[in-house]
Amino acid sequence: MxxxxxxxxxxxxxxxxxxxxxxxxxxxxxxxxxxxxxxxxxxLAHSILPPRLGSQEIANIVTRWMETGFAKPRDLAKKATLKEQRYLLVPFWLIPVKATTTYKGLLLRLGKPIEKSGKVEGTYDWFIVARSGVNVPARIFDLPVSERAPFNFSSLPAGVEALNAELDAEGAKERAKQQIELFHIEKAKENVDRFIEQKTDFEFGEPTYVHVPLWFIRYEYHKASYEVIVEGHAGKILLGELPPLEIGIF
The missing domain is CATH 2.20.25 (N-terminal domain of TfIIb)
Known part of the structure; x- marks a missing residue:
């Protein structure tokens, strides 16, 4: 760009x-x-999830991730090679919101249609990435938001880049509305198969502009490239691309 x-x-x-x-x-x-x-x-407030983890610590976290869990080739940790580490402060909007979805629909899975109504509600600290081209999951629920601190540029690791935002607070609220409504509809589908009507009401708190330290790790396995994204405060893996399982069988 x-x-x-x-x-x-x-x-x-x-x-x-x-x-x-x-x-x-x-x-x-x-x-x-x-x-x-x-x-x-x-x-508005500008805060940061303070960076805590360095390059070697992140590499160790990725290696442990490769060694554990399901649906991974057995030799992934042994044969994968870390090729690239990029460290960025990625801008997000933290949107405090209470959302209530009321709905009416038909339950069809039992044969004869049954009309049902219900409600899905929740109170969230909803993260919206404020930058395009950043491959993070649309829904991030469990970042330690209570540990964020006022943004202090002088305390940041040398060389780390704080990306600028491409989305303002109002745009983030609109995107949060769309994502939360879809999330609630998915939950409501546990009770109905076809919607007759549905409506979602929102109560927003004041947004906070938050930079989150993210490590973008590129690794190679059997000559193919994959990405892992690790949050640099507590070490949570936000995205982990995996090779097809059958590659590791032979």
């Missing part, structure tokens, strides 16, 4: 380069966060 413009940081006057689609920046010199459109003031 090419750079199309440059602004000056309102806090330290350092040059800020930005690319197409970016709406929020974090100054790499002083850590100030603001909108690319400097006429709009950023008033």
């Amino acid at each position: 090419g750079i199309v413009g440059e602004i000056r940081c309102p806090h330290c006057t350092a040059p800020i380069a930005y690319a197409p689609g970016e709406v929020l920046f974090t100054c790499r010199y002083c850590g100030y966060t603001g909108y690319i459109d400097l006429s709009v003031q950023f008033r």
Whole structure:
């Protein structure tokens, strides 16, 4: 993605380069966060899930992941080779929300249609990735959000890059609505097979802009390439691509 413009940081006057689609920046010199459109003031909290894990610790986590669990070739940990490690601070929106879905539908799986109604509700800290092209799961429930801290650029590991956001808070709320509604509909399908009507109501708290440390690991197994994404605070694996199981049988 090419750079199309440059602004000056309102806090330290350092040059800020930005690319197409970016709406929020974090100054790499002083850590100030603001909108690319400097006429709009950023008033929301900016926090970070503090980075704790280094390159070797992440490699060890990936190796243990390869050695354990199901649906993995038996020789994966022995024969896989780590080829690339990229360390990025990826922007997310943390959206506090209470959602209630009421529905009416038909249960068809037992033969004669039975009309049923019900409700699915939940209170969430819903994470929305604020950057396109980042291959993380759409639903992330169990990051340790209570351990986040105010964003402090001076405390970050040397060389780590804080990506700019391409999605603002209102856009994140709309995306959260879509994802939560689909999530609730999936849960409601435990009770009905066909919907007659359904409606979801939302109560939002104030969003928080959060940078999450992510390690993007590329490994090679039998000449094919796969990716693992590890959260760099507590070591949770967010994505783990696996080779076809039959490769490891021979």
